[in-house]
Amino acid sequence: MAEKIEVSGFRHFFQTEGGPVQATGTIDLSIRAGEFVTLVGPSGCGKTTLLKAIAGFITPSEGSIVCDGKPVKGPGRDRGVVFQELAILPWRTVRRNIAHGLEIARVPRVQRDATVTRLVGLMGLVGFEDRYPHELSGGMRQRVAVARTWAADPEIILMDEPFAAVDAMTRLTLQEELGRLCVATRKTVFFITHSVEEAVFLADRVLVMTKRPGTIKAVLDVPRREAGGRDWDSFTSDPVMQKIAGEVMHLVHAERV
Numbered sequence: 001m002a003e004k005i006e007v008s009g010f011r012h013f014f015q016t017e018g019g020p021v022q023a024t025g026t027i028d029l030s031i032r033a034g035e036f037v038t039l040v041g042p043s044g045c046g047k048t049t050l051l052k053a054i055a056g057f058i059t060p061s062e063g064s065i066v067c068d069g070k071p072v073k074g075p076g077r078d079r080g081v082v083f084q085e086l087a088i089l090p091w092r093t094v095r096r097n098i099a100h101g102l103e104i105a106r107v108p109r110v111q112r113d114a115t116v117t118r119l120v121g122l123m124g125l126v127g128f129e130d131r132y133p134h135e136l137s138g139g140m141r142q143r144v145a146v147a148r149t150w151a152a153d154p155e156i157i158l159m160d161e162p163f164a165a166v167d168a169m170t171r172l173t174l175q176e177e178l179g180r181l182c183v184a185t186r187k188t189v190f191f192i193t194h195s196v197e198e199a200v201f202l203a204d205r206v207l208v209m210t211k212r213p214g215t216i217k218a219v220l221d222v223p224r225r226e227a228g229g230r231d232w233d234s235f236t237s238d239p240v241m242q243k244i245a246g247e248v249m250h251l252v253h254a255e256r257v
Contacts, residue, residue, distance in 0.1 A: 004156060004188040005031040005054060009063035011213075012049050023049045025215035026063070029207065036182055036189045036225075038199040040248065041209030042255045047192045048160055050214075054190065055081050055158050067156060080154035084161040088133055088144050095120070095129040097144050101152035119147040122181050124173070139170035146178065150185065159191040163198070172232050175201055179229035196252060200245045201235055208251045218251050220244055 010027040013020040024046035031037045039047050052058045054065055056075040065072040067079065088097045095116055096103075102112040120126055123143040133141050142162060149157060163171045179202060182189055193199050199206050200222060208218040222244060235241050 002033045003030045004033040004035070004068060005029075005190065006066045007050070007054070007063070008066075010050065010053065010060050010065065011062040012046070012053065012058070013061045022213040025210070025213040027214075027216055029216060031188060031190060033188055034186045036191065036202055036204045037207060038191045038193060038203040038205075039207045039209065040193055040196060040199040040252060041214055042211045042252070043194070045209045045212045045214030045255075047209060047214065051081075051158050051160050051190065051192055054156075055079055077152065078154055079156045079158060080149040080152055082146055082149050082157065082159045082162045084164050088141060088148065090133050093130050093132055094125055094136070094144050097133070098147045098151050100148060105152070115151050115153075119151055122177070122184060123147045124177055137170070139166045139174060142166060142174060143177070146174075146181070150181065150187070155188060157187050157189045159189065161192055161194065164194070171198075176229060176231055178202065179225065183225060183229050196249045197245055200241060200248055201230055201232070206244070206248055208248060209255075211255045217255075220248060 007027055007029045011025065012023045014023055027046075027050060039050070041047055049058070053060050054067070054072065056072050056079065067076075089100065092100065098116045098119055099112050102115060107115075120129055123146060125140070125143055125147065128136065128140060133144070136144070142165075146162065163174050166174065175198060191199075191202060203222045204224070206220045206222060207216050208220070209215065210217045223240060
């Protein structure tokens with residue numbers, strides 16, 4: 001399987017009035033095409049800094065980042081980003097929010113409508129297509145944000161704590177729907193979270209970071225997802241998955257400040 005993302009010798013410093021502050025240690029990682037990789041670690045260890053560098057929002061102080069064989073020089077349409085903060089337009093309906101990027105790209109109406117309809121179904125938004133954001137729950141709005149990113153059909157999806165702000169039950173549902181969406185679309189996903197269970201539930205591989213300045217201290221493989229994605233009932237009763245979650249928890253706990 002080809003490498004989709006390659007990070008080599010990455011290290012980043014932020015410039016402050018008091019001098020440079022080291023955000024990360026040296027990081028090397030590779031993510032294969034179609035792979036779902038999660039990253040978990042202590043607050044402030046540099047997870048979001050790394051994601052923003054892959055997205056092209058910041059330039060690394062040291063090292064290189066290559067996506068699809070091309071050096072990352074800035075943001076690009078090959079990479080879609082979903083942040084914790086909602087990024088949907090309040091004056092657009094669910095349907096038109098999801099279609100927003102497609103309209104900008106001048107995708108033909110028939111193709112655009114087909115893409116939106118498919119994503120509405122995959123993300124559990126059927127019946128809400130003509131609602132506005134203020135008429136939706138927080139969980140529904142986050143589904144719209146995810147669907148809008150997928151609609152633009154980027155090769156790579158970068159997600160930074162996208163479900164952190166929703167309630168626990170909604171979060172479980174969103175995780176299951178995201179898993180099914182990834183199986184259906186075969187996107188390459190790099191997903192940051194503070195939740196160990198979320199990291200293991202979603203991933204093909206889990207990366208664990210040390211405390212700041214963060215480096216990758218461990219990589220754990222997770223059994224392959226089934227065609228229909230994972231569900232929480234089977235996840236919580238699977239001794240193999242629970243063993244992996246326990247190992248990740250131990251690794252993260254060892255980095256407590």
